[in-house]
Every structure is written in structure tokens, then in C-alpha cells.
Amino acid sequence: MSEHEMINGAPVTEEKIALWAAEAEQGYGVDALKKRGRGRPGRGAEPSQVVALRLTVEEIAAIDERAEREGKSRSEVIREALHRLAA
Structure with a gap:
């Protein structure tokens, strides 16, 4: 493990990896995993689309x-500009 590996600004140590591995080996409850949600929260009733822009x-x-x-x-600044342009 590189001494420069970080997650959320905290160093990833061999001890931390061992704790994660032990937790994973114990297993996770399906209900707990389902509650975590997936991806970013929606912006409206319909799914958003990603548009590539150079x-x-x-x-x-x-x-x-x-x-x-x-x-x-x-993203907010770009969306606001597009909204003003389309209005």
C-alpha cells in the first residue's frame, strides 16, 4: 500500500484495510445495503441525462x-445559463 493513498482526506493504512476485510468477511445484511441508495439524488420526477460538452x-x-x-x-452555473438561453 502506498503511503499516499487517501480516502476522504484520511490515509489508507494496512490496519484500516484489515478492518474493512474483517467487516466484509462477516457479511452485510441485504436490507442495510438496499437503504444506502444508488448514485446522485434526482433533480426532478424524471431521470436526468448526462450531456458531454467540450x-x-x-x-x-x-x-x-x-x-x-x-x-x-x-453544474448549477451551466444549468442556469442554459435555462436563461432557452427562455
Whole structure:
């Protein structure tokens, strides 16, 4: 194990791996696994679609600057811009 491996900012140690392995060997209850949910939460009643988009470094930087300034995610800024354009 590399000394630089991290999960959520915490180092992954051999001891941690051994604990995870022991937990997995004990098994997991099906009900507990089903409650975890899958993927990102929905944005509405219908499933969302992912759309690939190519942007220049400058375009991404401008979006990221606006997102930081407004306390939003990159996706939120792009969705808002598309909504204004389509209106």
C-alpha cells in the first residue's frame, strides 16, 4: 500500500484495510445495503441525462470563477445559463 493513498482526506493504512476485510468477511445484511441508495439524488420526477460538452480551459475557468463567486457548483452555473438561453 502506498503511503499516499487517501480516502476522504484520511490515509489508507494496512490496519484500516484489515478492518474493512474483517467487516466484509462477516457479511452485510441485504436490507442495510438496499437503504444506502444508488448514485446522485434526482433533480426532478424524471431521470436526468448526462450531456458531454467540450469547453476550453478559459471557458471552464470563467465558469469556475462565477461558481466560486456565487457559491454554486459548476453544474448549477451551466444549468442556469442554459435555462436563461432557452427562455
